[in-house]
Amino acid sequence: MRPTPPVLLPLLFLLAALGLAPAFSVGEEPEASPAAPARTAWDATSSVGRVVAEVPETARIFELVGIDYCCGGERTLAQAAREKDLEVDRLLAALLVVAPGGPGRLPSFVREPLPVVIAHVVDTHHAFLRRELPRLRAAFATVARVHGEAHPELLEARAVFEGLVPELMAHLHTEEETVFPRIRALTKEERVEGLADLLDQLEGEHAGAGNAIHRLRDLLHGYAVPADACALYRVLLDGLTAFERDMLAHVHLENSVLIPRARALLGRR
Ligand SMILES: [Fe+2]
Numbered sequence: 001m002r003p004t005p006p007v008l009l010p011l012l013f014l015l016a017a018l019g020l021a022p023a024f025s026v027g028e029e030p031e032a033s034p035a036a037p038a039r040t041a042w043d044a045t046s047s048v049g050r051v052v053a054e055v056p057e058t059a060r061i062f063e064l065v066g067i068d069y070c071c072g073g074e075r076t077l078a079q080a081a082r083e084k085d086l087e088v089d090r091l092l093a094a095l096l097v098v099a100p101g102g103p104g105r106l107p108s109f110v111r112e113p114l115p116v117v118i119a120h121v122v123d124t125h126h127a128f129l130r131r132e133l134p135r136l137r138a139a140f141a142t143v144a145r146v147h148g149e150a151h152p153e154l155l156e157a158r159a160v161f162e163g164l165v166p167e168l169m170a171h172l173h174t175e176e177e178t179v180f181p182r183i184r185a186l187t188k189e190e191r192v193e194g195l196a197d198l199l200d201q202l203e204g205e206h207a208g209a210g211n212a213i214h215r216l217r218d219l220l221h222g223y224a225v226p227a228d229a230c231a232l233y234r235v236l237l238d239g240l241t242a243f244e245r246d247m248l249a250h251v252h253l254e255n256s257v258l259i260p261r262a263r264a265l266l267g268r269r
């Protein structure tokens with residue numbers, strides 16, 4: 001087994017200094033109640049997606065140790081830790097550093113009403129994609145033309161990106177025009193048709209987008225800036241990094257909060 005990655009050590013030292021220890025166990029999906037106090041109840045069987053849903057700051061911990069909290073969000077902490085040769089107790093301890101009571105909390109959507117979650121997804125993440133994708137496409141076209149000979153990986157990466165963009169736009173359209181209105185109707189106890197299949201479809205499309213995003217990162221060497229990169233090349237790599245980060249947060253919110261809660265409501269019918 002490899003030692004704990006160095007990035008975890010400062011967190012663990014901080015934890016030890018604070019005298020904190022993991023003391024949580026998993027609870028039930030709460031009813032929507034914005035005023036309810038945040039409660040975490042994590043142990044080795046908690047899913048990665050659930051942990052990030054309850055305390056979004058934990059996404060930074062998972063990013064530091066390379067654990068996918070987006071499309072791999074259904075894995076337990078024990079499974080995720082094992083894949084990274086980490087001890088799950090140490091991972092839990094690091095997660096507690098950003099548990100409730102810590103500074104700079106981000107909003108958790110676990111307890112927000114589903115229409116509020118949907119509005120956030122559309123206003124924040126869908127708006128981001130509609131704003132950034134055209135800009136990234138234009139930058140990719142220029143950078144691939146200018147630098148493609150010296151960096152042929154740009155050509156393959158651009159093809160992956162160009163394949164992903166129309167799929168994402170169709171996906172946003174499906175969510176906004178077909179799925180989200182049905183989820184809103186569901187919260188008003190109205191009758192909805194075909195929602196279970198649509199939720200399955202969305203998850204499948206999320207997995208496909210996740211694969212494309214991982215492929216982009218691999219092809220472009222983790223978005224490291226080459227020595228001969230021009231300013232636009234850097235802008236492209238920065239933009240792709242921001243795109244990846246926003247997609248992780250976006251798909252996480254849908255896969256680990258919105259879809260499970262919509263399925264739970266469907267199950268009560
Ligand atoms: Fe979405």
Ligand SMILES: [Fe+2]
Nearest residue numbers: 171175202254
């Ligand atoms: Fe989605």
